[in-house]
Amino acid sequence: MADAKREIERKYESDESGLPDLTGVGAVATVLDKGLVDLDATYYDTADERLAAASLTLRRRTGGSDAGWHLKFPVAPGVRDEIRAPLSDTVPEEIAALVRSRTRDRALIPLVRLRSSRDVRHLVDADGALLAEASLDTVTAERLTGAGGAAQWTEIEIELADGGDPALLDQVDKRLHKAGVRPSKSPSKLARALEQTTPGQSGKRRPKKAGPTGPVTAGDHVLAYLRAQRDALVGLDPAVRRDIPDSVHRMRVATRRARSTLRTFGNILDRAVTDPVAAELKWLAGELGIDRDQEVLADRLSTALDALPPGLVTGPVHERLTAWAGRRHGGAHAHLTGVLDSRRYLILLDSLDTLLVDPPLRKAARKKPEKALGKAVRKDEKKLTGLVEHALELPPGEDRDVALHEARKKAKRTRYAAEAVTDALGGPARSLTKSMKSLTTLLGDHQDSVMARRTLREFAAVAHAAGESAFTYGLLYGREEARAAELEAELPERWRKITNG
Numbered sequence: 001m002a003d004a005k006r007e008i009e010r011k012y013e014s015d016e017s018g019l020p021d022l023t024g025v026g027a028v029a030t031v032l033d034k035g036l037v038d039l040d041a042t043y044y045d046t047a048d049e050r051l052a053a054a055s056l057t058l059r060r061r062t063g064g065s066d067a068g069w070h071l072k073f074p075v076a077p078g079v080r081d082e083i084r085a086p087l088s089d090t091v092p093e094e095i096a097a098l099v100r101s102r103t104r105d106r107a108l109i110p111l112v113r114l115r116s117s118r119d120v121r122h123l124v125d126a127d128g129a130l131l132a133e134a135s136l137d138t139v140t141a142e143r144l145t146g147a148g149g150a151a152q153w154t155e156i157e158i159e160l161a162d163g164g165d166p167a168l169l170d171q172v173d174k175r176l177h178k179a180g181v182r183p184s185k186s187p188s189k190l191a192r193a194l195e196q197t198t199p200g201q202s203g204k205r206r207p208k209k210a211g212p213t214g215p216v217t218a219g220d221h222v223l224a225y226l227r228a229q230r231d232a233l234v235g236l237d238p239a240v241r242r243d244i245p246d247s248v249h250r251m252r253v254a255t256r257r258a259r260s261t262l263r264t265f266g267n268i269l270d271r272a273v274t275d276p277v278a279a280e281l282k283w284l285a286g287e288l289g290i291d292r293d294q295e296v297l298a299d300r301l302s303t304a305l306d307a308l309p310p311g312l313v314t315g316p317v318h319e320r321l322t323a324w325a326g327r328r329h330g331g332a333h334a335h336l337t338g339v340l341d342s343r344r345y346l347i348l349l350d351s352l353d354t355l356l357v358d359p360p361l362r363k364a365a366r367k368k369p370e371k372a373l374g375k376a377v378r379k380d381e382k383k384l385t386g387l388v389e390h391a392l393e394l395p396p397g398e399d400r401d402v403a404l405h406e407a408r409k410k411a412k413r414t415r416y417a418a419e420a421v422t423d424a425l426g427g428p429a430r431s432l433t434k435s436m437k438s439l440t441t442l443l444g445d446h447q448d449s450v451m452a453r454r455t456l457r458e459f460a461a462v463a464h465a466a467g468e469s470a471f472t473y474g475l476l477y478g479r480e481e482a483r484a485a486e487l488e489a490e491l492p493e494r495w496r497k498i499t500n501g
Contacts, residue, residue: 004081004083004242012181013181013183020179026171027131027168028168031124032121035120039114042061044108044110047106054102057070072188097341100237112143112197119138135157136155149196155184156181230353243333261417264420269360269361290335297455370425373425374421387403392491411439412440415436449483
């Protein structure tokens with residue numbers, strides 16, 4: 001089974017002077033010589049280097065204390081999350097699944113072999129506790145594909161101990177700087193190996209590509225926003241598989257944003273081409289919602305139950321709620337993992353890639369963004385106005401609940417449309433985004449109350465059938481009903497401020 005570890009480290013160029021003495025840096029009382037370690041790592045990637053393009057590294061390493069498979073995700077400069085799995089001859093399935101949103105149907109093949117002779121030092125405090133590990137690595141890199149190539153270099157690596165204070169790395173950095181040691185120009189050994197083992201590039205650095213120019217036309221702005229959502233989908237896939245908190249919600253939001261973009265900006269992207277993709281995004285959002293909606297509802301009910309005085313909690317209410325939440329979440333997450341492994345999902349990602357590479361642009365896409373994009377957003381606003389006014393005309397009850405839910409969905413779409421054009425339209429788009437966020441928060445709270453009451457009725461029926469008291473469920477139901485009434489009473493004034501703002 002794979003496990004995870006956060007790695008915080010810094011890399012430096014090294015010459016014949018080697019590793020300076022770090023005794024006395026910060027809390028470092030002693031530097032312990034731990035001897036030489038030989039490491040042999042083979043890095044895997046697709047033939048077109050998709051993992052490297054995303055700054056991901058996947059290796060099989062022997063030697064040292066952590067032999068096995070290591071998959072590293074960038075978190076911030078010098079910070080990576082490392083997923084580890086036991087040593088085996090082939091890429092473990094749990095590791096392969098974490099990069100599937102990038103590799104799709106492409107095989108993972110050996111790309112580069114790195115052999116390192118590591119001279120290890122432990123930086124310890126006065127009590128002998130490990131603060132960081134410093135190493136001087138002599139590296140030999142060998143390209144395993146194409147015409148091959150080789151390179152050699154020496155580098156210094158300082159890795160913070162688990163739970164260590166990152167301030168120590170700044171203190172070490174100052175000592176190394178005084179000694180003439182400079183930070184590495186490459187973020188990782190693999191990046192440097194790829195640069196220096198490319199045929200004809202031995203000892204050279206790949207020139208940096210010029211950064212892309214900013215969006216200019218209406219089509220540029222829409223595609224830039226859509227590209228950001230595609231990147232978010234692909235990037236969040238591993239976190240969802242690992243069940244990282246809030247990852248499902250963030251992935252669902254990216255899915256909805258992408259779908260809203262395709263639907264709102266039909267004057268920019270031909271909907272005859274994009275509607276099938278939008279339909280698949282709706283499917284994915286629904287699948288993500290199974291887990292997310294369960295999570296939100298369980299948190300709402302737990303919070304409401306915890307707020308009750310103990311004397312008002314009759315029967316095994318806590319136990320029933322805890323068992324229900326755990327059972328539903330476990331099943332929902334297993335189902336969602338299956339969705340992410342499905343051919344349908346991978347085809348959807350390919351379809352988004354194709355749209356971005358060869359977008360079905362309409363005539364308005366070539367225009368300046370102010371007019372073309374503003375027109376599309378105003379169209380969504382007009383539809384939202386009709387839905388809200390219709391809901392307000394209805395008496396409280398199920399029909400109004402349904403109408404408010406439809407208004408909420410349209411408000412979200414309008415919010416995403418405003419977000420998409422913020423760089424183009426500036427202040428007005430930011431103001432609309434803020435207003436729509438306020439409205440969707442209110443309507444979202446209302447819809448959560450509707451779902452909570454539905455679930456509480458189910459709990460009450462089960463408790464009654466089991467001969468238990470249903471009093472607490474009824475009490476919580478009444479409170480949710482009162483909350484919904486408060487929100488409905490607040491809506492007209494909230495809407496007035498939005499429309500007059």
